[in-house]
Amino acid sequence: MTSSQDIDVRVLLADYEGAGRRALAGVLSSMTGVVLAGEVAERAELAAALRLARADVLVIDDRLLRDGGRALADLERQAPELRILVLGVDDDPAFATRAQHLGAEAWIAKDRAGEQLPALLQTR
Template structure:
């Protein structure tokens, strides 16, 4: 089955170009498009695509708010940001609200198609520039504070739970768990689950108790 996606951008020329990129491959099906945030929500909730290819700065409602609402209303839909902006003020809110990936509009066509395929699988996709932003932010001391939900995820991971088990306990999708882990890794400056648990104990974010193995 082809990957179903919608294209969201306030510039018609950009939408046309993106639609053409994916129309040339049988692996994809563009099932809708939108020119602003409110329209993006309507189209996404009506068509239920696998991936929303989303611009950030749009009229009426920005991309970050679209991500936040989709995470709440349709958590199974993956959001892949495609924008020209790579500064902290754009990158961090989008990732924190649950974007599966973040790419810049100069991404080559073949890389963009591969990124959509990866996002559809729930894999995090970041351009090198964006990954650098997250790495720099993770080194700031204030970023070592995890949200309550991130602490819940990490506590379950510390007990040996798999992503599927964490998803079941917290009533979320596995893709959402993976997104939380991405945020945790970035904030703690680590690359894997074991290192995240170790860093959380070292910094006091998690405290050893008889109930934790």
């Protein structure tokens, strides 16, 4: 029998900013039990990347969700079991509440992603 600790979490990273995406990819790649299953820079690439990556978790920059609720609803229809973690510049509780209301599991400030992502990815 396999324990939940033996199962890798497959993560798709979506961030339009190359330097930020590379930094987060480094953080994710260094984490035990996490597989960086893919990276995208544009929202138009998401649907295909989700199919190919077979991701458990999508870590997505909030700027790729410009239309908010509709974008998250589209992602939930494409991959209903997908956990969505939204990255943003501001560490504002109002943004976190809005993201969760729209269906995201969590809102993470980019400057604290290295601290917060390990705990969020190890849950479930």
